[in-house]
Amino acid sequence: MAPRELNKSGGTIPDVTPEPALSTLPAASAAVASALPRRIAHLDMDAFFASVELLRYPQLKGLPVVIGGGRRTVDEALLAAHGERALRFIPVAEFPLLKDYVGRGVITTATYAARQFGVGSAMGMMKAARLCPQAIVLPVDFDEIRRFSRLFKSTIAEVAPRVQDRGIDEVYIDFTDVPGGQREGGRSLARLIQRAIFEKTGLTCSIGVAPNKLLAKMASEFSKPNGISIVYEADLQTLIWPLNVRKINGIGPKAGEKLARLGVQTIGELAALERQFLMANFGKASGAWMHEVAWGRDDSPLALESEPVSMSRETTFERDLHAVRDKAELGAIFTRLCEQVAADLQRKGYVARTIGIKLRYDDFRVATRDQTVQAHTADAQAIRKIAGQCLKRVPLDQRLRLLGVRASALVRAGEAPVHEQNKPSAQAGHAPAATESIASYPLFESW
DNA sequence: TCTGGGGTCCTAGGACCC
């Protein structure tokens, strides 16, 4: 459950931090609310990854195209098959060594033509090949994607400066005080932004404008692609309540499933439930949050800037690996992940105090181990060493599917305390004890 | 056809301190 943006305190006890006397507040305090009604837009790019590829290969327009991979092997295989990326477009079903290369790949985006066949994001490549064998496969070009992402976001910021980043292809925009932002409920400014983005990038997007982020997010899905939807508070019953609860940002598969078991399908049905009943079934914080969002209420502000909390690298192997039999291969991958995390930290200018690992076993169970040390670091060898300690505390008698390395408790490099000695933190809640299984794998020391 | 990678936030329990 994720009541994150609405109910951070998570309890019923109000925050009793004393407020400064009114007279001590600066006259132009940022806290002074606008006199105008809040108009918040949610914008997301239409089939972003696929659309960027279509710009490069206009001859694919109208054809089903899937952008696949995310895994390096898939990308490399695709690039090899494509030669100069575009010598020949290969349908997914004809893809060379499909099983070996893309058996574990998933689709990042599909063009609307491919979606007609039921192909969609996060779907396995093999399934896509069955649903739409003629679909063209292209690898993800992350550099190009990032370039377009920066471009569309900077285009928006020129028009409306208060923007919250929501990932590579999405933003919230505060229309409230932008000149013209209130006209037609925000429609004319939305049109202007759509045009500006199209002129700069050649890409289309869909925009929803509403009194808050929650409703704006839902509104942006109403008319896709290249659509604009305007929602007012008064539209709650007609436009929002008929939707499935899964349309609420923060209600995922688990909560959706549980609500279904309680006989709740639509947001209207959710709104009809007593707050107390929801709190009893989903916990105090989540239950209260659900009740609020079902009634369209969300006063969370836009997060205009944010600091990263963690940086991680993980990889799914081409085949499941065994800790002992595939020790050399695993060790090399482990080292590479640590180097990548270190490089990411250094490139972005952060140091970390907590290093963690993540394993996915062949049965898809996940184990994580963390270790916090006293000195912040962005050094590959230091990270490798701490991550190695974590590895010793996790069972390794089962085949592994995925390995990951994570750095958290970040501070900007240069802002870390100077006199730090790198020893395990004395505060470790659970004493890092080696599990029994590691004892039977002494070779692990050399991972 | 078994299901990627990079994130954020929340919960719950134990250690430790006052």
Place this chain on the structure above:
DNA sequence: TCTGGGGTCCTAGGACCC
């Protein structure tokens, strides 16, 4: 001596999102 708080830090797992 015993009991019981509150608060913070740390860890592990999990839900959810793009």
